[in-house]
Amino acid sequence: MNFEEIKLAESQSLMPTYARFNVAVAGGRGSVVFDSQGKSYIDFGSGIGVNSLGYSDAEWVSAVQEQAARLAHISNLYYNEVQISFAKRLCQMAGMARAFLANSGAEANECAIKLARKYSHDKYGAGRSVIISLKNSFHGRTVTTLSATGQEVFHQYFFPFTEGFVFVEAGDLNGLKAKLCGDVCAVMLECVQGEGGVVPLDPDFVRQVEKICRENDILLMVDEVQTGAGRTGKFLACEHYGIKPDIVTMAKGLGGGLPIGACLCGEQLSGVLSAGTHGSTFGGNPVACAGAKAVLDRLSTCGFLDGVTQKGEYMRRRLESMQNVKSVRGLGLMIGIEVEKGDAKEIAAKCLENGLLVLTAKTLLRLLPPLTITYDEIDRGLEILEATLKEVRA
C-alpha cells in the first residue's frame, strides 16, 4: 500500500481515536525510523517513551525472538521462570518488595488503586477509600484512571465515573491537608507530570506529602509510567526526590517496545492482593518479560544511567540557546520546550516534514528520545529542530 492507501484504509477500519501525524512508519534502527517511502527521521519521541533502547536493538530482539520461539504465552495458573526472574530483578532495581505485572500504564494504576483501597479496607473497614490526586495529572484512559486524572477535559461523556478521587494543586500543601478528613487512603502523583506539560514537582512539596502520608497511614503512590525505567537518569524519578513510595507504577519504557505494566509495592503491602482479588490473562507475558529483562540488563550496565543524565544536560543546554525557545524543563531525557512563537502541534508537524519526530504536551514540545540515542543522532535531530524553530519565527 502507498501512504494514501494506508490512510484511507485506516479511516475505513479503525475508530478515529487518534489525531495522527502524516506519516506511516515502517521500520527503524537505533534512533532513526523509516516511513513507507523509505524517508528517514530522527526520532525524539520513541513511541512516547516506549522504545527505550531504540529500534532493532540486537540484544532486545534476540531476547524476544528466543522467548517467542520457546514459550510465547502461558497462563498465570502456572509458574514460568522468565516472568519470575524479571519480577525479582525489577523489585531489586526499584527497591520494592513485590510486583503485579499488567499490560499497560492504566492497568498498573488500576492495580495501585485496588491495592490502596483493599489495604485500607482490610485495616480500617469500609469508608476510607478516597484517593488524593493532583491537578494537571494524567493516570490513564480506563474509566477509573480517567477519574484519577486531574484534568477536567477527561471528565466528560463517560458518566458515571468511579467515585472517590479528589484533587489538589501541585505545591498546595495546605489544600492537601484540608482534604484529610479521615476518609483518605492514598495520595497519587507523578514526580514530573508528563502529559500535563513536563512539569517537575517541587521537591519540598513532595517530601512534605510523604511526611503527611507517613503520619496518617496514607499510602504514597507514585506513577512512574512515563518517568520510570531510566527516563530521568535514575531508575525511578522519585529517587531524585529522596522519597520512598509505598506503591510505584511503571509501563511505557519498561518493555522496550512490548506492552507491559507493573505495580510495585513495599513489604507491608505484599499480601494485600491475595489469590482471586486481582489478575490478568496477559499480565506478565513471557515474551514481554524477556524484552523487559533486556531493558533492565541495559539500564544496569556501568555508566548507562549517567549517560542518560549527560545526554539530557547536553540537549537542554543546546536547546536553551536556540531561537524561539522561551524555556526548557525536565529531567534526564524527559524534556519540555516552551516556545515563544507558534503552535506546538504545527511545529511538530513541520519537524516531521524536515525529518524529525517530536511529541507535544499541552502547549510545549516534548522530547522523549530513546535512552540509547547517540550524540551524532542528537546533533542531527537538534539541527533539524533549530532550523524548524527558525522557520516559525520568520
Ligand SMILES: *Cc1c(COP(=O)(O)O)cnc(C)c1O
Ligand atoms: C502514558 C501514561 C499512563 C497511561 O499508560 P497507558 O499504557 O497508555 O495505559 C499513565 N500514567 C502516566 C504518567 C502516563 O504517562
